[in-house]
Amino acid sequence: MTGITTTDLVKRFEDVTAVGGVDLNVKDGEFLVLVGPSGCGKSTTLRLLAGLESPTKGSIEIADEVVTTVSPAARDVAMVFQNYALYPHMTARENMTFGLGTATEFTDDEVAERVADAAEILDIEDLLDRTPSALSGGEQQRVAIGRALVRDPEVFLMDEPLSNLDAKLRVQMRAELAELHEQLRTTTLYVTHDQVEAMTLGDRVAVMYDGEIQQVAPPQRLYDAPATRFVAEFIGSPGMNTVEGVLERRGDSVHVTWGENSVPLPSPVSDSVTSHAGDRVVLGVRPEDLSQEMNGPLSMDVTVTEPLGDSLLTRGTVGDTEMEVSLPPRSAVEVGDVLSLTADPERLHLFDPEAGGAFYHSAENVASESTDQPAHEAQWNTT
Amino acid sequence: MGVHENTYDSSLGAYLLLLPTLAAIIAFLYYPSLQTLRFSFFQTFLFGQNTRFVGLTNFTDLLGSQVYLTSVGLTMAFAVIVVIGSLAVGLLVAFLLYEVSDGKAAYLIAAIWPYALPTAVAGTVLLFLAHPSVGIYTHYLEAWFGIELDWFTVGWQGFAVVTVAAIWKQVGYNVIFMLAALNNVPESLNEACRLDGIETWRRLVRVYLPLMSPTLVFLVVINTIYAFFGSFALIDLMTQGGPTNATNLMIYQLYRDAFQFNNLGLASAQSVILFVLVAGLTFVQLRVSDRYAHY
């Protein structure tokens, strides 16, 4: 087992808490992406794992060994940096072998063989004798990954490795990284602020916000059943619409109402939800789950239209709340129009307005009652 | 202070790396400096064979000595003229170098090659070229301007020649630093000045000088230290303090008392006075610059 486990990991700088009690478990051979906005503590978490920072509290296990106080060099991790961190005066080959020089367990032949293997995998055999200044950004990043490969570490730690590349190259390298991981199956923790990168690369994705892990789940589940309001708004492009309303019971059905607008939840609704009738809730619905319908329950005053090519993203106010709706391309909508909308009843979400936790996903109305979800995904804060 | 400082953990390692430097500064800098202070309270007899504690006597003797007080005054005047002169000439040359557009590289080489001129060479060469009887400069000064230079016997002339030599030796150094400061002036400011049609002179005084002020402060300090300590070779090679003590700078008086008259206590007291004077001046210069320099 070469997984990573952190237990109640805390890092404070002066009086700022960068990481506030993180329990994370990266499984053996897994590619886990840690995603979040800048300043959320994701890079600090990675640096704690690498040993570049020492935790204020908590413990870190790598490959079933507690390494909380072990020096970075002894943790058998390899790190790939955002700006590649290549030594400008060394050739690609020297850069790749420099870190090995201190590990005496390799003979020269073994080192040469490892470099050859890594170079072949990364397709940089012709570049090995060049210095970084003679390499393009993409090539430099390959060398940086090659340097991690030759060390054959227990885990890879990657700190936004693609964010210095241009958009096209980034997409290409993303695919190559996925392929590489498919081939090597080395446990990898990958930090990024780009949710598209997170969704496409990760076996699972951990969303971090304000020093805390919000949710750890496979990409599709993250999208379909966000555990918190933050995850709902952060994942997806654009993110989920969230609107504050009141949970109302009308005979057998349950509605979320704000102003003139009212969205019915599909029946039957479980008791745990109906018991909160009359409370304030946050309704979440993705732009692509809203559509135009004559006499629909929602009416939107259009303020902006953004033709994206494959869809027409339309923004406006529903009641007093800003919302976005993704309409078919070439829809005849103009600023100032009033649209009549309906929401896909299978794709509604409810969040606690105070704590932000999700307590209802209409797609799994029944399932949400079951125990297969972590406790924090369904917390309800009675206020 | 940065992420770097946590790279290596061992305090012992750090102290080992610092050991050579620390050993050298303690042995060759701090210990002798403290010893200087101690020596200054002693009087030396019999060519350094015997010493006796005399308290502040060395200092009171010096402050009561007309020769020494004259030397202090001379040194102050020398320092002021050398600092202002070498900065002014340096600024002029640096500004011309900055302004010129054709042949810039060639001018740069031509202007900075006197940098790193050994003081002893400067002194020897000018001693000859301005020699009262065989010097070519002396000859043409008299032939063209009717100025008769007899600086081996006329005090103020000796002082003037040494001062010119000191300025000449230091200009190359100042040019390099001033040019570096000028090159740091953002190009957008130059363009703004051009569009506004600001005169060259006003541009230098109102735009460049304020922007160069940190470098100027640094150069004032360095040039002051040079004037006080670095001019020894000039005096020793050109005038030996003469004529009639007109170039007897404090550093030369100190050398004579220590190594010609073996008056080690008195010389040490002079070292202390020099230190206090230069440290005080540096402090004042930095304090004043805090108020006026634009960092």
Place this chain on the structure above:
Amino acid sequence: MSLDTNDIATDVRERGPLSAIADTQVLPAQWRVHLGLITSVLVMASPLLLAFVMSTQTVPEVYDITDISVGTDGLANYAEVFTRYGMASYMFNSLVMSIVVTVAKIAVSLLAAVALVFYDFRFKNAIFFLILFTLMFPVPVRIVPLYEMMAALGWTNTLLALTGPYVASATAVFLLRQHFMSIPDSLVESAKVDGVGPLRFLWKVLIPMSRGMISGLSVITFIYAWNQYLWPLIVVSDQSKQVVQVGMKYLQSVGNAGQTDWGLIMAGAVLTRLPPLLALIVFRGPLLETFGLSE
């Protein structure tokens, strides 16, 4: 660099800024700037050029003051000053002293800078301050006890006495520290994750990455050591162990039949000037880079 000239400023007022900028393309050059530069370059360089010319003259030619043509003596003065007047040994001694000081100072300062940048330890700031504060103690401030110390150790007339006091350097430590701090964090962290030890890191990463800074510092240190005068004058009394700057003083007494042989002395001055000039020319790239002057 800027295209505008003294002339533009005047033109500007008559014709407006935009026409002035257009005119710079066809201006008959910046004659005032060129004139100023040529004058100042000539004034600064003339003593050294004259010294060179005189160094090729015979004694009668030297005493014919207005004769400033290249003399008939050729390089005979140089040969003589080398073989008969000890110039060869002075220059050799200076060379040894300067190289030892340069290598030792850079090596020792590199170690100290590594400790100050990549380690965290107690009294770090205090030690850094202690190193910087040595700037306030030039040789004259501690000259008497320093000499006494060398005498007590029996180091007078040795290389140890000539070089020891110059090994520790506030400037070198300060500049190297600044340079190390500018190395990107990720490179340092990468080395840390790889477990690269401090000396290997210094040798394989820091030194190669600081080549420009180290060569610049080396040239400055070499020139500084080569130009030292006062300390060698005091601590070396054996003429065969003396350095070239003080050698200039010995040369002054050279003469034939009561006439000082200025041609010989100028040859000595030119020779003394040569090594720092060569260092300046050969290493002008890194030197200008260290001063922030490179294009």
